[in-house]
C-alpha cells in the first residue's frame with residue numbers, strides 16, 4: 079500500500095523526525111511511513127486505537143531510563159522518587175476509573191496480566207473453565223501452547239451453536255461437570271454484553287473463583303457503556319490499549335485484599351522484572367483522560383457507531399454472528415454474501431483500499447485460523463477520529479464494494495481516494 083509519507087504530525091513528532099533525519103534516516107523514513115499509514119487509512123481492527131499525543135509522547139520520556147523493581151515506597155533501586163509518584167498516580171486513577179480498591183499497573187501486556195492472575199488465583203494443574211479461542215476466547219485463557227494450556231488443566235465452555243451467544247444455563251451445567259478452581263469470562267471476539275452477575279452466581283454454585291478479562295471492553299466499562307465486572311469478579315485483568323485508548327500494556331484490578339497481595343507478588347517478582355515506568359506514566363495520563371466526562375460520550379459513541387456499521391453491513395447482505403452487536407465489535411460471517419469469500423482474502427483486499435481489518439474465525443468455522451470465514455471489525459479507532467453514524471454507513475458501503483469486486487485494483491484505488499478524503503477531514507488526535 080502506498081502512502082504519501084507526509085502525514086501532518088504534531089510539533090514534538092516533527093522535532094523527533096528532524097533529529098532522526100540527521101542521526102538515523104532509516105528509522106525516520108519508516109516512522110514517516112507509519113504515521114502516514116495511520117493518518118490515511120481507516121483502522122477497523124477491534125483491538126486497536128489511536129492514543130492522544132500526550133499518551134504517545136509520555137511513552138518516550140526520561141521515565142524509560144529507570145529500574146524501579148518493587149512497588150512505590152518499597153523499591154530495590156535508588157532514585158525512584160518520581161517513579162513512585164507516577165505509579166501511585168496510575169494506580170489511584172485506575173481504582174477511581176473502575177471503582178475498585180486495588181490496581182496493579184505493572185503488567186507489560188494483557189497476556190502478562192493473565193499470567194500473574196493465573197499464578198495468584200490457581201496452582202499449576204488446577205482446573206480452569208474458559209471459552210476457547212475458536213469461539214472468541216483469548217489464547218492466554220487456555221490455548222495448549224500458551225502458558226495457560228501448558229500449566230493448567232483447561233476445560234471449555236462454548237457459545238450456543240444456534241444463537242452464537244453465551245448460554246448461561248449451559249455454562250452452569252458445564253461448571254457443575256468440571257468443578258473448576260476458576261472460571262474465566264471476557265473475550266477477544268464476542269460482540270454481546272457479558273452478564274458478570276450471572277457468571278458470579280455460576281462460580282459461587284460450584285465454589286469457583288471468577289476472573290473477568292475485560293481487555294476489549296475496558297474503555298466501555300470505564301465510560302459506562304458496558305456493565306462493570308465489579309462487584310462480581312474476584313479478579314479483573316485488562317489491556318490498556320484497546321477501547322481504553324492508553325499505551326500498550328496490562329492492568330490487574332480487585333476488591334479483595336488477599337487477592338491483591340497475591341497479585342502484587344505474582345507480577346513482581348513472580349512473572350516480571352523491572353516495570354516499564356515510561357508506559358506506567360503514559361497509563362496514568364490515559365486513565366486521567368478516561369476520567370474526563372467526555373470519555374463517557376466517547377464510549378457511548380463507539381457503541382452507536384458499531385450498531386450503525388452493523389446495520390449498514392446487514393443491508394449489504396452480510397450476516398453478523400449473534401445477529402448484531404452490543405459493544406465495539408462486530409464479527410462478520412462472509413459466507414452468506416459470498417460462499418467463496420474468505421477472511422484472509424477480504425483482509426488483504428480491504429488493506430489495498432485503505433481499510434485495515436483482521437480475518438477472524440466465526441463459531442464453528444469450517445476454515446483454518448489462517449483463512450477463516452469471518453472478519454472482526456471494531457469502531458474504537460474510527461470513533462477516536464470523530465467519525466459518526468453517517469460515516470459508518472459509508473464505510474459499510476466501501477467494505478462491500480471492495481469485497482464484491484474480489485480485489486479489483488481499480489475499485490481499491492477508487493475507494494482509497496475517497497477514504498483519504500474522509501481521513502483528511504477527520505485527522506488523528508494531536
Ligand code: PLP
Nearest residue numbers: 187188189216265266291293317
Ligand atoms: N485478553 C484478551 C481478551 C485479549 O483480547 C487480548 C489481546 O488481544 C489479551 C488478553 C492479550 O493482550 P496483549 O496482546 O497485550 O498481551
